[in-house]
Every structure is written in structure tokens, then in C-alpha cells.
Amino acid sequence: MIKFKGVNKWFGKLHVLRDIDLHVSPGEVVVVCGPSGSGKSTLIRCINRLEKFQKGELFVDGTPLHDHSTNLTKLRAEIGFVFQQFHLYPHMTALQNVALAPINVRKMKRADAEALAHEKLARVGLADKADAHPTQLSGGQQQRVAIARGLAMSPKIMLFDEPTSALDPEMIGEVLDVMVKLASEGMTMCVVTHEMGFARQVAHRVIFMDEGSLVETGKPHDFFANPQTDRAAQFISKILTH
Amino acid sequence: MNEFFIFFQTIIPELLQGTRVTLKIAGGALFIGFAVGLPTALIRVYGSPWLQLIVTGYINIFRGTPLLVQLFVVYYGLPDLGLTFSRLTAAYLTLGLNSSAYQAEYFRGAIQSVGEKQMVAARAIGMSRFKAIRYIILPQAFRLVMPSWSNEMISIIKYTAVVFLIAVPDLMGKAKMVSSRYFAPISTYIIVALIYLVIVGLATLILRYVGKRFETPGLESMETATR
Numbered sequence: 001m002i003k004f005k006g007v008n009k010w011f012g013k014l015h016v017l018r019d020i021d022l023h024v025s026p027g028e029v030v031v032v033c034g035p036s037g038s039g040k041s042t043l044i045r046c047i048n049r050l051e052k053f054q055k056g057e058l059f060v061d062g063t064p065l066h067d068h069s070t071n072l073t074k075l076r077a078e079i080g081f082v083f084q085q086f087h088l089y090p091h092m093t094a095l096q097n098v099a100l101a102p103i104n105v106r107k108m109k110r111a112d113a114e115a116l117a118h119e120k121l122a123r124v125g126l127a128d129k130a131d132a133h134p135t136q137l138s139g140g141q142q143q144r145v146a147i148a149r150g151l152a153m154s155p156k157i158m159l160f161d162e163p164t165s166a167l168d169p170e171m172i173g174e175v176l177d178v179m180v181k182l183a184s185e186g187m188t189m190c191v192v193t194h195e196m197g198f199a200r201q202v203a204h205r206v207i208f209m210d211e212g213s214l215v216e217t218g219k220p221h222d223f224f225a226n227p228q229t230d231r232a233a234q235f236i237s238k239i240l241t242h
Numbered sequence: 243m244n245e246f247f248i249f250f251q252t253i254i255p256e257l258l259q260g261t262r263v264t265l266k267i268a269g270g271a272l273f274i275g276f277a278v279g280l281p282t283a284l285i286r287v288y289g290s291p292w293l294q295l296i297v298t299g300y301i302n303i304f305r306g307t308p309l310l311v312q313l314f315v316v317y318y319g320l321p322d323l324g325l326t327f328s329r330l331t332a333a334y335l336t337l338g339l340n341s342s343a344y345q346a347e348y349f350r351g352a353i354q355s356v357g358e359k360q361m362v363a364a365r366a367i368g369m370s371r372f373k374a375i376r377y378i379i380l381p382q383a384f385r386l387v388m389p390s391w392s393n394e395m396i397s398i399i400k401y402t403a404v405v406f407l408i409a410v411p412d413l414m415g416k417a418k419m420v421s422s423r424y425f426a427p428i429s430t431y432i433i434v435a436l437i438y439l440v441i442v443g444l445a446t447l448i449l450r451y452v453g454k455r456f457e458t459p460g461l462e463s464m465e466t467a468t469r
């Protein structure tokens with residue numbers, strides 16, 4: 001589904017992705033972790049080409065992303081992206097947030113799109129918040145609307161960039177629950193997170209990044225219990241103690 | 243007392259004629275200012291570096307020179323280059339372009355305070371740049387720009403008064419004629435001031451009503467910029 005082959009990226013002189021090789025199968029849930037600044041966001045932002053890369057090949061569902069003639073709008077419509085800070089559209093209600101792209105990108109009729117949006121909001125447990133504006137919702141609710149917004153496009157892949165890092169602790173659970181459900185339904189997911197509980201429960205694989213390299217990859221249980229590298233071991237002890 | 247009444251009876255209709263011209267020029271200038279200013283702002287934010295440079299130059303020229311000088315250049319200067327305008331056209335054009343430079347700056351500020359992240363979110367879900375601007379950026383920018391735009395409207399209504407200097411019969415122009423005909427400058431100009439005040443007051447109320455209708459939780463208007 002997602003295939004990185006020797007992908008390299010620089011921000012000016014800063015080498016942020018170094019020879020990334022990674023293969024994600026359909027239905028697989030991959031958790032990406034690593035210290036801040038290690039390139040996790042950049043890595044998953046490459047998957048829908050929110051970031052360009054300079055070297056290597058990347059195929060997403062068979063589409064070559066290193067090819068500049070690739071139709072990005074079409075690609076992005078197939079991939080949901082959930083941001084740390086939600087980035088809902090503040091001038092629209094929850095329902096309008098979810099229905100907008102189906103109407104404008106998928107050319108759905110407004111009534112159909114709104115029915116779809118109601119369905120997706122119900123799926124993330126927010127059936128009763130359809131008419132609320134983002135600022136009238138808690139952080140956890142906003143993030144669930146953001147997930148519904150992605151799901152409304154019937155994506156083949158969902159990408160999450162630290163979806164719970166901006167949330168108060170008591171709201172993390174409600175967002176993770178939605179993600180767990182999504183994973184159990186067979187969605188292909190790449191999740192940047194330090195939530196080890198989530199990784200243990202649903203991830204098929206954990207990937208550890210450091211300084212732009214993919215340092216270690218393994219099954220969640222093995223990775224957390226027996227990290228193979230010192231860097232990973234150090235990182236795990238740090239997130240365990242806080 | 244009777245004299246006073248007759249004076250009013252004769253000057254008020256004339257001043258109202260002038261008021262109509264003032265309103266037309268203000269409305270036309272604000273419209274031209276919007277129609278030119280909004281695209282200018284979009285180029286200023288999203289355009290290629292070259293276009294940005296040109297547009298910035300345009301904005302700076304109109305914001306950096308006196309309105310009266312602009313009016314005289316358009317009305318008295320451009321005919322030398324073969325561009326001749328009627329008085330009224332020169333008035334619309336000068337005030338309209340002048341306003342477009344200010345409106346461009348206000349829209350630029352509003353667009354930039356909506357933020358790049360909204361654009362990224364829209365692009366990430368497969369919207370084109372154009373659609374993102376149309377459905378995500380501009381609706382928010384319009385709400386944010388309301389206070390500045392309201393000030394711009396007030397400024398333009400007042401600045402229309404300069405057009406009497408190229409003999410356009412606006413409120414100010416009429417006032418000048420009336421006051422010299424009846425040798426009553428004080429009472430005439432007090433009435434004129436009151437008329438301007440009423441126009442500005444009504445226009446502000448209308449705009450405030452429009453603003454209220456589109457009020458959205460979380461999108462409270464930003465700090466106002468003024469001329």
C-alpha cells in the first residue's frame with residue numbers, strides 16, 4: 001500500500017530523512033515514534049506529499065509520488081490526515097466541516113454529503129454535535145470531528161500526526177478509542193504517537209526514528225520489551241518515566 | 243425666522259442633490275476598491291515573487307501619496323498622456339483605486355491571520371488551492387476584515403469631499419455654491435457636517451448588522467487597522 005525506497009529529504013542543508021525504506025501493507029497499523037525533531041512528521045507528510053522529497057521512490061497505492069506529474073489532489077482525496085492541532089475550519093459547523101470535501105472534491109450532492117457527514121459524526125460518537133462550531137467543542141471532540149472529516153472521503157489510508165499530543169489527559173482516551181475501532185475495521189494507518197498503550201493494543205509494527213533514519217522496527221511487544229538499539233532503549237525509558 | 247425657514251427650504255434640496263452624488267461616488271469607489279483590492283491582496287499573498295513585487299509597488303504608490311495629488315494627476319495630468327476622463331469618472335477612478343490599495347492591505351492582513359495551516363488542512367483533504375481559498379480562506383478572511391473594512395468605508399465617505407476641487411457637484415461642491423450664494427457659510431457647513439455624520443452613522447449601522455448576521459463563534463474580528 002505504501003512503499004518507501006531509499007527516500008531522502010533535506011530542508012535546505014538539514015538532512016531530515018535518510019534512506020528511508022518502508023513497506024506498509026493494506027490493513028496494517030504502523031506506529032511511528034522517536035524523539036522530537038527526528039523526522040516523524042516529515043515522514044508521514046511525504047505519504048500525501050504535503051512534503052516533497054528530493055531523492056528516492058515512494059509509491060502509495062501504486063501511484064508514484066516521486067513522479068511530478070502525479071495528480072496530488074486526487075491522491076490526497078484518498079488519504080486522510082489528522083493533525084496534532086486538529087485544524088478544523090472555524091467558520092463552519094462540525095457537519096459542514098465533514099461534508100465540505102465530499103461536496104467540493106467528490107462532487108456529491110449536498111443532501112447526500114450531509115447524510116454521509118451525519119453518519120461519520122455518529123461513528124466518532126458525536127451525532128449530537130453536528131451543529132456545533134469547533135470552538136464550542138472540547139479538544140477531544142474537535143479531534144474526533146477531524147477524524148470524521150477524513151473518513152468522509154472514504155480514504156484508503158489514514159495518517160495521524162500526534163493526534164493526542166495537544167489534548168488534556170482526560171480526553172486522550174476518547175480519541176484513541178475511535179482510532180482503535182478504525183484499526184479493528186481494517187483501515188491502513190500510520191500513526192505518529194507516543195501512546196504505548198495504543199501501540200501495544202492495535203499496532204502491527206512499531207517504527208523508531210532518530211535523526212532522520214529509520215533505526216528500528218519491530219512488533220510492539222518486542223520493541224518495548226527488548227529494544228535492539230541503545231537509542232531506542234533510551235527513548236523507551238524516557239517515555240516510560242514521564 | 244421666516245427668512246431662516248426659506249433659506250432652509252431652498253438649500254436643503256440642493257444639498258440633497260449633492261448628497262446623492264457623494265453617495266454614488268463613495269459606493270462606486272468602495273466597489274471598485276473591493277473588486278481591485280481583493281485580487282490584489284490574493285496576488286500579494288499567493289502570487290509569484292514578480293507579481294508580488296508589482297502589486298506591492300501599486301499598493302505603496304497609492305498609500306504613499308496624497309489623495310488630492312492622485313486626483314489631480316488623474317484629472318489634469320493623464321490627459322497629457324492622451325487619457326481624458328470626465329470629472330465624475332476621474333472621481334470614481336481615483337477614489338476607487340486609492341481604496342483598492344487600502345482594501346488590499348486589509349484583506350492581506352486578514353488572509354494572513356487566517357493562517358497557512360488552514361490551507362494545509364484543505365490541501366491535505368484533496369481541495370485545490372483555488373477551492374481552499376474560495377471555501378476556507380476567504381470566508382474566514384471576510385469575517386476578520388469587517389472592522390477594518392468598516393473604517394475604510396467611513397474614510398471613503400469622508401474623502402469623497404475632495405472631488406469638489408475638480409468641480410464635481412457632490413455634497414461639498416453644492417455646499418460651496420450655496421454658501422457663497424447666500425453668504426451663509428456657517429449654517430451651510432454645519433448642515434453639511436450633519437449630513438456626513440448621518441451617512442456615516444447609517445452606513446456603520448448597516449455594516450454592523452451584516453457583520454452580526456455572519457458572526458461565528460471563534461472568529462471574532464481582529465484588531466482594527468485605520469487610515
Ligand SMILES: Nc1ncnc2c1ncn2[C@@H]1O[C@H](COP(=O)(O)OP(=O)(O)O)[C@@H](O)[C@H]1O
Binds near residue numbers: 014036039042043
Ligand atoms: N518546514 C521546515 N523547514 C525547515 N526545517 C523543518 C521544517 N519542518 C521541519 N523541519 C526540521 O526537520 C526536522 C524534522 O522535523 P519533524 O519531521 O517535524 O520532526 P518530528 O515530527 O519527529 O518532531 C526538525 O529538525 C525540524 O526542525
Ligand SMILES: [Mg+2]
Binds near residue numbers: 042161162
Ligand atoms: Mg512532529
